[in-house]
Amino acid sequence: MAIRGESNATPATDVGASSSSRMPWRVAEVTTVIEETPRVRTLVLRVPDWPGHMAGQHVDVRLTGEDGYQAQRSYSIASAPEASRVMLTIERLEDGEVSPYLAAEVRAGDRFELRGPIGRYFVWTAAVGGPLFLIAGGSGIVPLMAMLRHRAAIKSTVPAYFLYSSRTVEDIIYRGELDRLAALRDGLTIYHTFTRQQPEGWTGGARRIDRAMLADACPPRERPRIFICGPTSLVETAAALLLDLGHERGLIKTERFGPTGTMT
Amino acid sequence: MTTDHESDSAPPLDGNAVGGLLRELFVLDITAATLTCGGCGITALVGDVRVFGGPMGAIFRCVHCDTAVMRVVHTPTGLWFDMRGARNLHVTPHA
Amino acid sequence: MAAIMTVPPVSRGFRGRTRSGDASNRLPPGQHVTTDFPVLSAGPTPQPHLETWRLSLHHGDSMLAEWSWKEFEALPQSVVTVDIHCVTSWSKLGTTWQGVTIDALLEAAGLSDPPAPFVLIHCDGGYTTNLPAEDVLGGKAMVATRYDEEQLAPEHGGPARLLVPHLYFWKSAKWARRLQFIEDDEPGFWESLGYHMYGDPWREQRYSGD
Numbered sequence: 001m002a003i004r005g006e007s008n009a010t011p012a013t014d015v016g017a018s019s020s021s022r023m024p025w026r027v028a029e030v031t032t033v034i035e036e037t038p039r040v041r042t043l044v045l046r047v048p049d050w051p052g053h054m055a056g057q058h059v060d061v062r063l064t065g066e067d068g069y070q071a072q073r074s075y076s077i078a079s080a081p082e083a084s085r086v087m088l089t090i091e092r093l094e095d096g097e098v099s100p101y102l103a104a105e106v107r108a109g110d111r112f113e114l115r116g117p118i119g120r121y122f123v124w125t126a127a128v129g130g131p132l133f134l135i136a137g138g139s140g141i142v143p144l145m146a147m148l149r150h151r152a153a154i155k156s157t158v159p160a161y162f163l164y165s166s167r168t169v170e171d172i173i174y175r176g177e178l179d180r181l182a183a184l185r186d187g188l189t190i191y192h193t194f195t196r197q198q199p200e201g202w203t204g205g206a207r208r209i210d211r212a213m214l215a216d217a218c219p220p221r222e223r224p225r226i227f228i229c230g231p232t233s234l235v236e237t238a239a240a241l242l243l244d245l246g247h248e249r250g251l252i253k254t255e256r257f258g259p260t261g262t263m264t
Numbered sequence: 265m266t267t268d269h270e271s272d273s274a275p276p277l278d279g280n281a282v283g284g285l286l287r288e289l290f291v292l293d294i295t296a297a298t299l300t301c302g303g304c305g306i307t308a309l310v311g312d313v314r315v316f317g318g319p320m321g322a323i324f325r326c327v328h329c330d331t332a333v334m335r336v337v338h339t340p341t342g343l344w345f346d347m348r349g350a351r352n353l354h355v356t357p358h359a
Numbered sequence: 360m361a362a363i364m365t366v367p368p369v370s371r372g373f374r375g376r377t378r379s380g381d382a383s384n385r386l387p388p389g390q391h392v393t394t395d396f397p398v399l400s401a402g403p404t405p406q407p408h409l410e411t412w413r414l415s416l417h418h419g420d421s422m423l424a425e426w427s428w429k430e431f432e433a434l435p436q437s438v439v440t441v442d443i444h445c446v447t448s449w450s451k452l453g454t455t456w457q458g459v460t461i462d463a464l465l466e467a468a469g470l471s472d473p474p475a476p477f478v479l480i481h482c483d484g485g486y487t488t489n490l491p492a493e494d495v496l497g498g499k500a501m502v503a504t505r506y507d508e509e510q511l512a513p514e515h516g517g518p519a520r521l522l523v524p525h526l527y528f529w530k531s532a533k534w535a536r537r538l539q540f541i542e543d544d545e546p547g548f549w550e551s552l553g554y555h556m557y558g559d560p561w562r563e564q565r566y567s568g569d
Contacts, residue, residue, distance in 0.1 A: 023288070
């Protein structure tokens with residue numbers, strides 16, 4: 001899904017763009033940049049002819065440098081389908097090639113190519129049903145936030161449990177909004193756990209997501225639709241523990257952050 | 265999802281992560297489609313299938329027996345696709 | 360439908376990783392130097408047991424010779440320092456490998472010439488790659504077991520991989536097990552998916568038709 005190095009020196013050919021079944025590259029323009037945490041920013045985008053999306057889907061982003069060098073990465077869509085703009089939330093990774101650009105350099109007016117929405121596998125709609133059991137680590141929250149925003153927008157009261165692992169309280173992405181969503185008392189329960197440093201007086205989770213935490217958050221007898229997103233190790237550990245607790249494999253969907261570099 | 269972590273080692277991705285590439289070839293999104301492995305007969309959602317080979321290509325392998333059930337390579341002059349390792353693919357139309 | 364050549368918009372201020380061009384006459388076209396050693400695998404890393412590991416030479420369907428790990432390690436060893444070039448555009452300069460040249464393998468098998476004009480390399484996990492026989496002879500290739508003076512790590516092809524540095528690195532097949540000499544050239548794993556049959560980095564033969 002994302003190339004690691006340049007594909008080749010020549011720009012990509014685009015054979016025929018008018019078929020409705022094709023998913024063309026579109027030119028997105030940044031309209032606003034929102035600082036979420038010191039390392040995480042949300043880009044609000046204007047995307048011409050955006051066909052709409054479902055909560056949980058992602059886009060491929062392609063950057064072209066002055067010398068024609070191209071790099072491509074995938075990012076989850078942070079905004080709800082109901083939002084008027086497409087939003088991406090991006091964490092700046094130390095050794096990243098693209099994220100230092102998108103999460104630090106980019107400013108309003110900048111443009112890059114984008115295609116999507118992609119993926120019906122990791123999607124929640126009201127038709128999927130509930131309860132909803134969401135598990136995220138760090139910037140894995142992004143597609144799950146789109147789901148929570150969608151759930152709020154359609155005023156769903158399907159029970160939802162969100163287990164969110166962050167390093168410290170300052171690293172919680174969308175912190176204020178999560179508090180507001182929980183305060184709606186519409187069936188959403190949020191559990192935070194901090195792996196590096198807990199806030200003053202914190203009595204909640206103070207360790208990595210483990211079996212006990214998953215068991216407490218939502219029991220298998222509720223048959224929740226489960227979505228897990230985050231670093232590979234968190235996702236694989238959580239998925240294995242959930243199966244061990246008795247959750248059905250078919251109800252568990254995972255999305256991992258991988259290193260870059262598959263075709264294209 | 266973000267996919268900007270670079271390292272020496274490339275742990276496998278999955279069919280969901282390469283959804284954009286699949287959309288270059290398939291009219292429908294097949295990440296939620298069911299694929300039957302030609303090697304062991306076990307079915308899986310394409311989104312759950314492990315994908316190797318990046319950045320040379322996308323090699324989809326059955327989680328149970330490692331058979332390459334689908335292979336896709338994007339070259340400057342077109343896409344190459346091979347599905348000999350799969351028995352079948354079942355796609356339901358978009359809702 | 361006519362092909363439309365679109366020129367993608369340049370993203371202001373985007374620069375990829377610094378790509379050094381200094382070793383310019385050591386670098387084939389379109390390559391850049393890397394200091395790390397990226398791992399690219401078409402499948403999961405096999406974990407063979409050395410007690411059952413075998414390397415064999417074949418001509419068509421006949422096996423000509425086979426070596427156990429002990430026997431293979433007892434063959435004449437060579438050490439080379441070479442540049443390697445991956446089709447994904449990274450190059451690594453001055454890499455040191457130890458192993459057994461294909462010339463030494465043929466000699467150990469009692470052959471003075473390759474039995475057929477092409478060779479197909481078969482590997483654990485089912486990976487294959489094809490080469491003209493003359494491209495693995497004359498000191499141009501070895502079965503390598505050590506990289507940088509250490510046992511070759513599994514993710515880099517250990518215990519033994521082919522090393523053919525004058526061609527793109529996908530031809531240096533990891534987890535090599537059988538060298539099968541064949542009469543007619545036959546595309547291997549990547550070659551049957553659009554990659555070039557030969558793969559000369561100096562002529563930038565990345566994909567079929569290049």
